[in-house]
Amino acid sequence: MKAISPSPGTALKSMNRVYGFALKNRKPVRTDNIKCLVNRSDSVNSFSNGIGSSIADWQSNCAILSSKVAVSQQQETEKSGNAEITAVNGHRTMDLVHVDNNLPKPLTITDLSPAPMHGSLLRVAYQGVPGAYSEAAAGKAYPNCEAIPCDQFEVAFQAVELWIADRAVLPVENSLGGSIHRNYDLLLRHRLHIVGEVQLPVHHCLLALPGVRKEYLTRVISHPQALAQCEQTLTQLGLNVAREAVDDTAGAAEFIAANNLRDTAAIASARAAELYGLQIVADGIQDDSSNVTRFVMLAREPIIPRIDRPFKTSIVFAHDKGTSVLFKVLSAFAFRNISLTKIESRPHRNRPIRLVDDANVGTAKHFEYMFYIDFEASMAEPRAQNALAEVQEFTSFLRVLGSYPMDMTPWIPCRGDL
Numbered sequence: 001m002k003a004i005s006p007s008p009g010t011a012l013k014s015m016n017r018v019y020g021f022a023l024k025n026r027k028p029v030r031t032d033n034i035k036c037l038v039n040r041s042d043s044v045n046s047f048s049n050g051i052g053s054s055i056a057d058w059q060s061n062c063a064i065l066s067s068k069v070a071v072s073q074q075q076e077t078e079k080s081g082n083a084e085i086t087a088v089n090g091h092r093t094m095d096l097v098h099v100d101n102n103l104p105k106p107l108t109i110t111d112l113s114p115a116p117m118h119g120s121l122l123r124v125a126y127q128g129v130p131g132a133y134s135e136a137a138a139g140k141a142y143p144n145c146e147a148i149p150c151d152q153f154e155v156a157f158q159a160v161e162l163w164i165a166d167r168a169v170l171p172v173e174n175s176l177g178g179s180i181h182r183n184y185d186l187l188l189r190h191r192l193h194i195v196g197e198v199q200l201p202v203h204h205c206l207l208a209l210p211g212v213r214k215e216y217l218t219r220v221i222s223h224p225q226a227l228a229q230c231e232q233t234l235t236q237l238g239l240n241v242a243r244e245a246v247d248d249t250a251g252a253a254e255f256i257a258a259n260n261l262r263d264t265a266a267i268a269s270a271r272a273a274e275l276y277g278l279q280i281v282a283d284g285i286q287d288d289s290s291n292v293t294r295f296v297m298l299a300r301e302p303i304i305p306r307i308d309r310p311f312k313t314s315i316v317f318a319h320d321k322g323t324s325v326l327f328k329v330l331s332a333f334a335f336r337n338i339s340l341t342k343i344e345s346r347p348h349r350n351r352p353i354r355l356v357d358d359a360n361v362g363t364a365k366h367f368e369y370m371f372y373i374d375f376e377a378s379m380a381e382p383r384a385q386n387a388l389a390e391v392q393e394f395t396s397f398l399r400v401l402g403s404y405p406m407d408m409t410p411w412i413p414c415r416g417d418l
């Protein structure tokens with residue numbers, strides 16, 4: 001089998017030529033654009049499956065971590081034209097029967113470093129419009145990147161999968177509002193890898209059209225997370241008005257400006273106020289001054305884990321015996337002194353309920369879960385590899401979502417962040 005790696009340069013250039021409009025005019029990438037891309041992107045898809053040999057090594061090192069589900073997928077092959085696509089450890093690689101000597105060179109480790117692979121700006125997809133916190137997170141993670149707005153998180157994932165973007169930035173949890181559950185589900189549904197994290201201090205403002213006073217307001221609109229993070233402060237400000245959820249904070253500001261709404265305020269960043277010509281009615285309205293949202297960065301390929309700086313690893317697992325294995329899984333980390341930084345459970349969508357029949361008393365209905373865990377260790381460390389080898393014994397499904405450097409930036413919450 002000869003692995004043919006993509007030339008990101010070629011793929012992205014051809015994407016640029018065909019879909020440049022979506023990138024140049026900075027309009028959000030929308031679901032319908034993506035649908036039309038899917039129809040027209042056969043050649044792009046055929047580029048997007050190869051991996052360099054070093055990555056293959058890393059993936060085979062991690063083979064032990066793959067789920068039993070993924071193992072069964074390994075045998076799955078699929079014919080497409082003259083190419084045979086084989087699923088290996090959950091990653092699709094490509095066998096080309098006919099090898100053309102003019103084909104681009106395989107990617108090497110250096111191509112997979114955070115620098116743009118195609119010689120131009122790194123393109124980072126985010127959900128929302130300019131002025132959204134996700135845009136600020138993209139800028140913090142990749143200074144000087146080209147941030148690409150998308151109308152939904154799903155679209156941001158697809159933008160990376162279809163080579164329109166190099167990375168996606170995804171909020172996963174907030175210190176006040178908690179986990180952003182839908183995004184955990186998306187991490188599982190898609191095959192992108194977590195390659196980094198950023199923690200962004202989130203400083204909310206109440207924005208309205210110039211001249212509008214607090215007393216005129218009948219409605220506050222924003223992203224549900226932003227509404228949750230400002231709940232108490234809004235009440236303290238006497239704003240017992242209707243709250244309405246919209247897709248993103250900056251989109252709320254844009255909506256007020258575009259529709260000249262004098263009875264509505266938005267919770268958004270100071271940058272959104274500037275961009276959409278709104279005034280700041282109240283500043284710093286988050287319920288806790290050290291309000292932080294954690295974002296993860298996603299890429300088509302994993303990064304090579306290292307041990308020369310603090311790393312975090314994110315996994316997801318399930319077990320067909322329900323929650324009874326949770327203690328065993330947690331002890332695999334505890335025995336090795338590996339700290340967990342996060343544990344989250346989500347409904348097991350493929351098998352949400354497990355029925356246990358007892359002829360005498362009836363049927364117990366247990367809910368089934370997918371468990372997400374973040375732990376403080378790099379997959380390059382034997383203790384992490386051993387812990388996961390042990391976890392695999394207890395689980396019916398296990399996937400490493402990514403092993404990536406921890407955000408260790410000093411804590412300086414300030415408005416200048418946004």
Ligand SMILES: O=C(O)C(=O)C[C@]1(C(=O)O)C=C[C@@H](O)C=C1
Nearest residue numbers: 132133134171223225248249293
């Ligand atoms: O609406 C935005 O501006 C976003 O970037 C989304 C989002 C979120 O999903 O949590 C990001 C950070 C804040 O916590 C509020 C909203």
